[in-house]
Amino acid sequence: MIRFAGDSGDGMQLTGDRFTSETAVFGNDLATLPDFPAEIRAPAGSLPGVSGFQVHFADHDILTPGDQPNVLVAMNPAALKVNLGDLAKGGTVIVNTDAFSDRNLQKAGYATSPLDDGSLSDFHVHAVSLSSMTIEALKEVDGITSREAERSKNFFALGLMSWLYNRPIEGTLGFIETKFGKRPEIAEANTRAFKAGWNYGETSEDFAVSYEIAPAKLEPGRYRQISGNSALTYGLIAASKLSGLPLFLGAYPITPASDVLEQLANMKHFGVRTFQAEDEIAASGAALGAAFGGSLGVTTSAGPGIVLKSETVGLAVTLELPLIVVDVQRAGPSTGMPTKPEQADLLMVMFGRNSESPVPVVAASTPAGCFDAAIEAARIAIKYRTPVFLLSDAYLANGSEPWLIPDVSALPDISTEFATSPKDGDVFLPYKRDAETLARPWAIPGTPGLEHRIGGLEKEDKTGNISYDPENHDLMVRLRAAKVAGIAADIPELEVDDPDGANTLVLGWGSTYGAIGAAARRVRASGRKVATAHLHYLNPFPRNTGEVVRSYEKVLMPEINLGQLKMLIRAEFLVDAVGYNKVRGRPFRAAELADAITALVDS
Amino acid sequence: MIRFAGDSGDGMQLTGDRFTSETAVFGNDLATLPDFPAEIRAPAGSLPGVSGFQVHFADHDILTPGDQPNVLVAMNPAALKVNLGDLAKGGTVIVNTDAFSDRNLQKAGYATSPLDDGSLSDFHVHAVSLSSMTIEALKEVDGITSREAERSKNFFALGLMSWLYNRPIEGTLGFIETKFGKRPEIAEANTRAFKAGWNYGETSEDFAVSYEIAPAKLEPGRYRQISGNSALTYGLIAASKLSGLPLFLGAYPITPASDVLEQLANMKHFGVRTFQAEDEIAASGAALGAAFGGSLGVTTSAGPGIVLKSETVGLAVTLELPLIVVDVQRAGPSTGMPTKPEQADLLMVMFGRNSESPVPVVAASTPAGCFDAAIEAARIAIKYRTPVFLLSDAYLANGSEPWLIPDVSALPDISTEFATSPKDGDVFLPYKRDAETLARPWAIPGTPGLEHRIGGLEKEDKTGNISYDPENHDLMVRLRAAKVAGIAADIPELEVDDPDGANTLVLGWGSTYGAIGAAARRVRASGRKVATAHLHYLNPFPRNTGEVVRSYEKVLMPEINLGQLKMLIRAEFLVDAVGYNKVRGRPFRAAELADAITALVDS
Amino acid sequence: MSEGGNGNGLVQLTAKDFKSDQEVRWCPGCGDYAILNVLQGFMPELGLTRERIVFVSGIGCAARLPYYMQTYGMHSIHGRAPAIATGLAVSRPDLSVWVVTGDGDALSIGGNHLIHSLRRNVNLKILLFNNKIYGLTKGQYSPTSELGKVTKSTPMGSLDYPFNPLSIAIGAEASFVARAIDTDKKGLTEVLGAAARHRGSAFVEILQNCNIYNDGAFDFVREEKGNRIYLESGAPIRFGAEGEKGVVQDVDGSARVVDLGEGGEDGLLVHDAGQREPSLAFALSRITFETDGAVPLGVFRSVERPVYDDLMSEQLETARERSGEGDLETLLHSGDTWTVES
């Protein structure tokens, strides 16, 4: 649901209308709520002069124009002031920064600029110089003044929103042609502004889809709004506190992972060290170096950067040091579609390294869930001395939802003990394992008597010395595998939601959680039976996974890829799971999923 | 089978004895053939003065000391001259270069040094400065002259051979202690020389296991001996000739792939360009750039380097340009054991890239088979405009076997046509596909009228323009997958060797071919029935693969990994294939495989 | 006329011929527009038909440029353009290959490929659009950002001492090194021309304004023309609104800006881009706004050195002369062979 708001002279109704038409053409159901000021033309910049237009559109039946818009386009401070209260928490605000002059702020009754004073911290704010970019874009249009040019900024805004929601643009271009045909320079100006807005959206990588589905009923407690990337950041900070290990982040900017780096860079009072490296290889290398030194080493990226970290992760596997590797997945292959979500890096993180190189994989399923997933990834990494992949995606990263703030004292203790100086006469064995976890000692530099060397060559069991012994190699390969496989005993069982005793199971992972849940509700509402389960651990699987999948006649696996988890499940459990796969760079619609489930249930 | 040969004074018998003892301790069956000169002490360096000691050892019953040694250690020119004739073609010669003085050459009757005149080109020659390295290693031993030091060179040689064959060394160390106990400086010297030889083997990366099993009966025709890396080199040259495309190799040295670069660097008269890049990323990038320009782009490496090429391969997938990526696999993870073979990069080459990024995979099964595999990889890459992985391993690379030299005129035509300038008015569509192969046009710079831009962002179907359209992305993801899957129609069916109508199938891939064949012979000889099949294409599988694996009750998959192909087969065909997996950095023994097959057949 | 091409007859093209049908999608006001215009205007000077020209880029705002050129082009992966372009240029000496890159693309992730292509002297024209920021990813600091720079990823200021792109290029044995300003059409065109004429790697830093994330980073020389030191080979280095300043060399070999006194041009450093020894070019590269309040522009260094591509072609020829054109049959039958009778 979007609300356009601006000064009466800003052309908001026209903008809203056009967006509505585009949306109708696109095939969405929709409802609109125009909202003009009482005066025909109130004083420019004043609160009463604000004009708004709300469009609610969705992929399912819509009954109302909606109560709380999720996106507010505010052309000036007054428009922001008037409309902000309605905006859903965690919603998106796009403001025209050029209109935030002292004078306009005053007119709107702001003492300080809301853009700077932190009062918008609950929202995603995109500060865009709409006016000046419009003027700049129209520089070469003959016959219009820069004042006139500025008027086209609503078309810039429309272009930007059209890009954001992937609206078809031919209608609007035709409309401009027709409507302003008599004044070709205006038609030209509006067309250019419209396209410049569209292009800006595409170029700046500043926009991405937002998360839509929030849980239906909320448990009692204290809440806040949180996005996936913020929850992930908080989770990492929490892991640092809970483990007592200083956090070291090695990162190289990349959409949609950059703001984890940016947010952690603001957490220096937590003792967090952020290192913006020269590339992803160095980023992961530095994190591993810090881990060798006893830090909680973390490295964050998206698919095109994760692929460059594989070599380092392979080293971490054989060094058996903790390392958290966060992959905020986006659409690929290669550069792909940087702002769009996808779930197609699973097999890469599982297998993308030379030789047998097992790594645990944890996946977040909701924006707020990124918090727990981060702590869990850290727990496993620390306890088992292993790199761990943590999967999020662009949808979770930028989406947000209300979050029941956890009680800090109830969070798990994930602290560990470093190896200590040996008693006289004892020899230190860097690859001697804990009998239960198979983890080797974490012996950090600075500890007298534990001086030792580790490296990427195969190591002799226990001593860690270089060894080319054939049987030793086989043993080490199996020990590394067994250590990771053994984590299954240390994670919760797979939970199944099966209220009616269904014979069809929908098994998902990652950000499809919301859509699968909503789809199941629909299917059940139609009188059918369906069970759902969601995997938060992809390697190893929870210990009851085989039991669960084998206990259903039919298993449907919706994934925003061509069936990656499906392959793993089929191979491991030999069940004939079928996939529902759409790789469109956007989340599933509950309706389409419901159709797919229904078809399978009825089959 | 090894023969040590040197001057009578060189201590060859002692050396041979020691090696025999080590070997016996190791548990091999063996037979020896000492061979002294008639004279007690013939003139040093002369032909009659040569003393030899042959050891035949193997993992199966041995009936004779063997006819043709596979390895000859020649301490001087005379020893080389006397023994070379016996050596099997493609065998290994280790020579003490220090003894190849003009005088010694003369004494042995050599006009030119066989090390330089090409007369050893059929053998693997390791030129080692045995004497001087021994002297150097003993520099700090008090009480012995450099002349005396030089005498320890047989222990250097023994150390080197012991390393090469992974012999246990405690026995020899103890033997030296006992035997030379009364002259501690000599004991010290021999111990040091022995260890220096061992260390040299380990450090120089110049040695690797050799291929043992040759086909039993040879078809009529002209033969030569060939190693896997040479066959691969020749195959690439042949592919260049057969396609009419100039070969461009981008490579960065790495064991055991370096000599493909080194051999191709000698092929400049074939128009081959070899580019030793700054790293593996640049190596693959340059090969891709050359492919854009119309060359046959090739890049070669081993696992730790292949992992760095993933990003480029992902780009090649979306650019849809031909690229051959050769992975000569070695034991890992990480740096692992550089000279040792393994088959554990399969899942990496299948999945080691972000997002859905399908790449065909071809695997060689014998040293000579690398020739055909290279041509086939090129054929697929060129025809389908796709990167292709070609898998070899350290065992194939360095091993050699007799090769029925193919008739050049019978080799396949793999030429292609570049896109040509469009007719007037036609618009060039860089992503319009061939209806049958789904390949897009290969439009190389220099062609007027085809100017176009390609890149890593998602492309609109047909035009190739940047597109963020959701349905287009889904379409493109599926088109790329369908193109690769469609290759199944263009490759031979999986052949099954099942003389007796067995109910157990042994399914293998890669360099286990010889061992599986030998094992099956043994099992059949014991009166049991077993079928074998070997996959030369790992993506896509031959079209009858499902049919084949489903038609057996039991499927055994021996792999030098923890079950990588097994996972793919189970996932795709839902058959309960079981693995036989040993990851020891060395080939399977036929005997152990036969045991495993027998156990399954009898179960 | 570029030596990159074979100049097959007269080609009469104009800037318009080099505009592709793709809409240009940078932020309004971005300095990249100016560079694109100059580049399209310059292209006809190459004297090559369009199909003989290739633009290869990495990732970043700058790296979008190939889409807008009606030539062959590849928008590749972050930092790898020099490597990819090397393969293309080396295997296709008939093409004129241009690399377009940003300060992050070239000096951060792509630093190694850049310095290696420079030392090899591959026949590439490398245009680095330096806006001292990561534009495409929304404003993190880059390897050319000044120490203490406050950006999204460095809220308390960056800690890394920046690279001087020209110093590192010279340290990497570059045979051609130059600098220009996005909006300085004349200066940029001249530099492009010199780069095109140079056979071998030509490295050009273009100061580019990112008006969204780092506006005004180069105002001191983009706007204040008095701070531009145009280098001209053979002439004493003199600049300023009235030519009232110059560059001298200190005893320690470093160069610095002085006010022209009575002596006029006496004692001023005389520029020589063709000097084999790179020490002078290096010293000039150290003159920056921070050290001297002014910035040298134009060609710092341009020396001839064997070109990688040419050397490779020569080896192929020599090999063919020595051994004749490679014959597959002969190759396969080389070494010892034997016959098994049927």
Add this chain to the structure above:
Amino acid sequence: MSEGGNGNGLVQLTAKDFKSDQEVRWCPGCGDYAILNVLQGFMPELGLTRERIVFVSGIGCAARLPYYMQTYGMHSIHGRAPAIATGLAVSRPDLSVWVVTGDGDALSIGGNHLIHSLRRNVNLKILLFNNKIYGLTKGQYSPTSELGKVTKSTPMGSLDYPFNPLSIAIGAEASFVARAIDTDKKGLTEVLGAAARHRGSAFVEILQNCNIYNDGAFDFVREEKGNRIYLESGAPIRFGAEGEKGVVQDVDGSARVVDLGEGGEDGLLVHDAGQREPSLAFALSRITFETDGAVPLGVFRSVERPVYDDLMSEQLETARERSGEGDLETLLHSGDTWTVES
């Protein structure tokens, strides 16, 4: 005494204390032995206990060194040691972190990490064993091999113009740059001492003989001592068996070797490693055996500049002063919150 440590009391260690129990496995006669010996002999000078010292290496013959040091150590992956060591040094300022690397490891695959760690001035001591060849992989040419070098991978001679390790380091803003010879115990020890005392990145090129694949590559200065130009700050640069030669600076800023005439030391260049401007050090780096028949050794450049690790620690302190030690509870409840009643 190194400033890398906190010098906790007197530590009396000897070379022997720094020998690990692993057998040294280089080829007999390899120059690496000499370096290892000098290094082990030098270690006690650091005045640190062994657990405070870490050696990080990449891959190559040189990179095996950490196994032989009785300190902490990591034999990592090819070319990445500077990156890994950066994370370690930055997060553990109490350690003395040394990087051991080869010419291939540091300048080929690892070039980018090297130059970035130098510009950042991370507190690392980087020892580059330059044998002008890839030893471990059996003798392919390296980025420091001379043009035309015939090796396994270049049977007709290499085509790439080599890097000058010191020039590239200086171009990359290195704050400390030095050179020594494997077998020159005194010179090497002095340089190691200077590197250890320098806070920040210290880059040391060590000329190392690979007697198996590139024997004698440095004989002209390893064997012929008259060709060694020992640099000493504050002194005119003079060398030769009888001190009969010296180094002067040309008008263009480049340096070159001359025979001392009547004038004696007059006019000779006076070395100053502490000079802020890197032009002098750069000019000296261009004096090579090929250009001048002699090679400068010792410390070329050593200037103080803020150290990345220190700056980062300071930001953490400042942040804590400003906002207090971070509190998780407070963080989670920051921003707007609301309560849902039961």
